[in-house]
Amino acid sequence: MYSLNEETRRKLRELNLNEFIEIIDIQAKHAEFVNMPFNDRLQLAIDHVYQVKYNSKVNRLINSAKFRITNASVADVHYVERGLDKSLIMSLSTAQFIDNNINIIFHGFTGSGKSYLACALGKEACLRGIRTRYIRLPDLLMLRDEADLEKQGLSKLLKKFTNYKLLIIDEWLLDELSEEEQHFIFELIERRHDSTSTIFCTQFKTEDWHDRLGGGVHADAMMDRIVHNAAWVYAGDLNMRQFYSKTKAI
Numbered sequence: 001m002y003s004l005n006e007e008t009r010r011k012l013r014e015l016n017l018n019e020f021i022e023i024i025d026i027q028a029k030h031a032e033f034v035n036m037p038f039n040d041r042l043q044l045a046i047d048h049v050y051q052v053k054y055n056s057k058v059n060r061l062i063n064s065a066k067f068r069i070t071n072a073s074v075a076d077v078h079y080v081e082r083g084l085d086k087s088l089i090m091s092l093s094t095a096q097f098i099d100n101n102i103n104i105i106f107h108g109f110t111g112s113g114k115s116y117l118a119c120a121l122g123k124e125a126c127l128r129g130i131r132t133r134y135i136r137l138p139d140l141l142m143l144r145d146e147a148d149l150e151k152q153g154l155s156k157l158l159k160k161f162t163n164y165k166l167l168i169i170d171e172w173l174l175d176e177l178s179e180e181e182q183h184f185i186f187e188l189i190e191r192r193h194d195s196t197s198t199i200f201c202t203q204f205k206t207e208d209w210h211d212r213l214g215g216g217v218h219a220d221a222m223m224d225r226i227v228h229n230a231a232w233v234y235a236g237d238l239n240m241r242q243f244y245s246k247t248k249a250i
Contacts, residue, residue: 003028023048061126067134068170072119078243082236089117092231093124097197098166103226104199108235111242114201117235118168121199125166133161134168138175144184154184162191172202173212182214186222193225200226 004012004024012021023045027033033041074093079086097104104121106114122132140161147153161167177185192198204212206227213219 019049019052065132067119069119074120082238084236103230111239112235113240132166133164136170168199170201172200186218
């Protein structure tokens with residue numbers, strides 16, 4: 001049975017292919033691989049390396065996304081007596097909206113499951129190798145305040161959050177924005193416009209947005225860049241917090 005010599009192992013380690021070394025060593029220890037054609041053994045080894053590296057990449061993307069609800073899953077979304085459009089959610093789970101740079105707006109009352117739906121779609125994006133980040137708007141604005149104290153801090157922060165192919169902003173417009181915050185959000189939205197996708201989770205309907213964005217020219221510009229290129233998804237009529245608390249009590 002063929003085994004790798006030390007020089008070959010060294011080269012594979014330099015190429016960050018430790019997984020290939022591992023699978024070849026495993027094959028060398030099992031008799032069923034003795035009579036297997038070389039091409040078949042090689043294909044199995046390549047499939048193993050790909051799967052391990054894919055899993056590692058996905059786990060890394062999910063961890064760095066900082067999802068609020070870590071166990072959110074499209075497969076576990078509840079639809080019964082909720083009024084949530086299942087066909088739309090399943091369509092969004094393909095992540096094609098990200099390929100087309102379309103925004104998603106989950107709107108509904110507190111407890112309707114907006115954050116869960118957003119995190120579930122975010123995880124689907126990670127499974128497709130898409131860099132994703134979840135953040136609450138209050139936390140993003142806190143980062144803005146901290147960055148403002150550093151030289152070029154705001155530019156670096158804007159660049160960081162512009163580069164996520166999918167950005168999830170939760171608790172959108174929950175609090176009033178100062179002029180400085182309005183300008184920061186405008187700059188972020190402007191930089192992401194037509195090149196990325198953003199998921200917004202909000203309690204407010206579109207007619208409330210303009211005033212909560214400040215009511216001025218920045219509000220006009222942000223509305224134009226977000227609302228006209230977005231799919232609005234109503235989170236449903238069911239209070240999901242109450243629903244799951246009752247389910248656990250049964």
